[in-house]
Amino acid sequence: MTDLDATDLAILRVLARDATTSAADVGRAVGIGQPAAWRRIRRLTDQGVLAGRRVALDHAALGFGVTVFLGIRLAAKGRISLEDFERAVTAIPEVQLVQHVLGQFDYRLRITARDISDFERILRRRIMTLPGVGQVEANVMLSEERRPGPLG
CATH class of the missing domain: 1.10.10.10 (Winged helix-like DNA-binding domain superfamily/Winged helix DNA-binding domain)
Incomplete structure (x- = not known):
């Protein structure tokens, strides 16, 4: 530290x-x-304390009015490598964040879409065709409150 x-x-x-x-x-x-x-x-x-500088985009202003958090459980963990899944899912432009998590699901994704029908297209044509996808649970974001983080 x-x-x-x-x-x-x-x-x-x-x-x-x-x-x-x-x-x-x-x-x-x-x-x-x-x-x-x-x-x-x-x-x-x-020292790596500042790991980069980012610009925060207003997704709604860019025409992406729906944000969905997707929990994904892989179907057969031994038959597909985590790297293969991660490589495939990060190639999808609407996937903004990929988190490998511990708990009910193996991965948590943050997806931006233009609307619900656009999200359905992404889910059916891109997410569900990924290697190893088993159970999927979607949570549509209603609102978001930004927190300042650990530095206050």
């Missing part, structure tokens, strides 16, 4: 809110200069 001081944590909070914030703006927000902020951001990146 990396030792983080209060300034490092403050920098992480600023970048967690908006990953595009410049080093100068980060420095102003946490009370240090731009060069010091840049060095700290660089160190956090080199």
Whole structure:
């Protein structure tokens, strides 16, 4: 584990809110200069604490109004490798997230679709034809509340 001081944590909070914030703006927000902020951001990146910067897309604004969480249990765990399933499922563009989980299902997927009939097409033509798919359970997202994460 990396030792983080209060300034490092403050920098992480600023970048967690908006990953595009410049080093100068980060420095102003946490009370240090731009060069010091840049060095700290660089160190956090080199240490793997900052694993990348992402842009959050508004799926509804892009025409994808339905998000479905899909639980998948593989039919025969010995007959298909997990890698084969993961390779096939990550090739589907509507699958936004693939999680290998412990519990009732083997995998949990987050899928975005234009509407319910689009989701049905994805389910029938893409998901159900994947190697090893057994039981499937869908949960349609009604709303989502964003949480700030462990840094508060």
